[in-house]
Amino acid sequence: MRMIVRGARLSHTEGDGPRGLSDVEVGEDGRIARVVPYDDRKEPPATGTLVEARGALLTAPFVEPHIHLDTALTAGEPRPNVSGTLWEGIARWSERKRTLTREDVIARATEVLRWQAAQGVLHVRTHCDVTDPSLTALDALLEVRDRVRGFMTLQIVAFPQEGIVSFPDGEALLREAVARGADVVGAIPHFEDTREDGVASLGIAFAVAEEYGLRVDAHCDEIDDEQSRFVEVLATLALRSGLRERATASHTTAMGSYGGAYSFKLRRLLSRSGINLVSNPFANLNLQGRFDGYPRRRGLTQVKEMLAAGVNVAFGHDDVMDPWNALGTASPLQTALVGLYAAQLTGDAEIATAFSMVTDRAARVLGLGPDEYGITEGAPASFALLPAPTPQEAIRRQVRPSHVVSHGTLLAETPPTPTRLTWPGEGPTEVDFSRSHPS
Numbered sequence: 001m002r003m004i005v006r007g008a009r010l011s012h013t014e015g016d017g018p019r020g021l022s023d024v025e026v027g028e029d030g031r032i033a034r035v036v037p038y039d040d041r042k043e044p045p046a047t048g049t050l051v052e053a054r055g056a057l058l059t060a061p062f063v064e065p066h067i068h069l070d071t072a073l074t075a076g077e078p079r080p081n082v083s084g085t086l087w088e089g090i091a092r093w094s095e096r097k098r099t100l101t102r103e104d105v106i107a108r109a110t111e112v113l114r115w116q117a118a119q120g121v122l123h124v125r126t127h128c129d130v131t132d133p134s135l136t137a138l139d140a141l142l143e144v145r146d147r148v149r150g151f152m153t154l155q156i157v158a159f160p161q162e163g164i165v166s167f168p169d170g171e172a173l174l175r176e177a178v179a180r181g182a183d184v185v186g187a188i189p190h191f192e193d194t195r196e197d198g199v200a201s202l203g204i205a206f207a208v209a210e211e212y213g214l215r216v217d218a219h220c221d222e223i224d225d226e227q228s229r230f231v232e233v234l235a236t237l238a239l240r241s242g243l244r245e246r247a248t249a250s251h252t253t254a255m256g257s258y259g260g261a262y263s264f265k266l267r268r269l270l271s272r273s274g275i276n277l278v279s280n281p282f283a284n285l286n287l288q289g290r291f292d293g294y295p296r297r298r299g300l301t302q303v304k305e306m307l308a309a310g311v312n313v314a315f316g317h318d319d320v321m322d323p324w325n326a327l328g329t330a331s332p333l334q335t336a337l338v339g340l341y342a343a344q345l346t347g348d349a350e351i352a353t354a355f356s357m358v359t360d361r362a363a364r365v366l367g368l369g370p371d372e373y374g375i376t377e378g379a380p381a382s383f384a385l386l387p388a389p390t391p392q393e394a395i396r397r398q399v400r401p402s403h404v405v406s407h408g409t410l411l412a413e414t415p416p417t418p419t420r421l422t423w424p425g426e427g428p429t430e431v432d433f434s435r436s437h438p439s
């Protein structure tokens, strides 16, 4: 045996309350050999790495379903996004894009991947702007994907930031990106010049995906315009092409402006289509509503309603320190916290759902199967041990994993960092923020 995690609380997330503790045994092949009930009278095995969980929560790795590693860590270069709109962000990035080099992209993307690994994010879908005749960022990210293969999954979306139809040679660049090895086909219909261009761009994205047997993930309806209705086009293409759950609509913030009658129709279509939605609360709380006076729209898609309609919805981080978001550490628990407030998922069961939106539900967006994801026998021994008894506590206290393991190898460790408080009139004590104690 290579490793054993003793006495862990397994998070089967949605709806599950606390359950009995388990031992997770990791074989020499880096896979989970056995999951057995914890028995505190039994001696731990003499060989292999021993991790004493003591009731801490063992979760399958966090999954980042939507990030932009090519633009990450470029905030303020060459100048800041002053208006705070999506549109100025795209213009600022377009300037920065001209100065990209292979080394620059590799360094920034790798830095953020290190932050992610440290926080237990082991599966990442990154968008990569391919509206660049040199495809510098794409080639760099393909290299990064190869370097992390074996301990992190990196899916690269060929993302036409400035359009497929409206950008010079947009379709040719998209096709070239896919030919060079992008994993997923992107689009941005609301940015195309006309409604018809937007529809055509989605047609192209699905055609390319079908040709190469790839998934689709489009930035879709990221605008406070109730007339931006490309998600119905995307869902219909997914339904009729059979791509279904292999298609994702990201952002869909216009849905926050749709009226009741159209929303009702849309829910039925989306649930029939099987597509995934990814909501990016940081970016869209920041970018949307910028043209509103008051009342000002919240700028998110219909997260709660679409979950209720049976649609798979996940939360993504989107940006880390770039023209669209000056802050961020790529923390999935920050994403879940901000997302659950933005979408008002604040009941106990809803908070558990928010946790699943950065784990299981995000894994479904990436298409990770049971042989690749989950704490089950035979799956890769990849997981994060969180110093909290429940997903709700992990989100509330914004904990960092004490241990991150990928394929049976310890990747990251974060020891507890106690705070000593000397309350006036009393001696020093260690502050304990936990309130729900494991039984």
Ligand code: 17E
Pocket (backbone or CB within 6 Å): 068, 086, 161, 188, 219, 222, 283, 318, 319, 324
């Ligand atoms: N590009 C885009 O079109 N939308 C975004 N939210 C970001 C980049 C971050």
Ligand code: FE2
Pocket (backbone or CB within 6 Å): 066, 068, 127, 219, 250, 280, 318
């Ligand atoms: Fe995005």
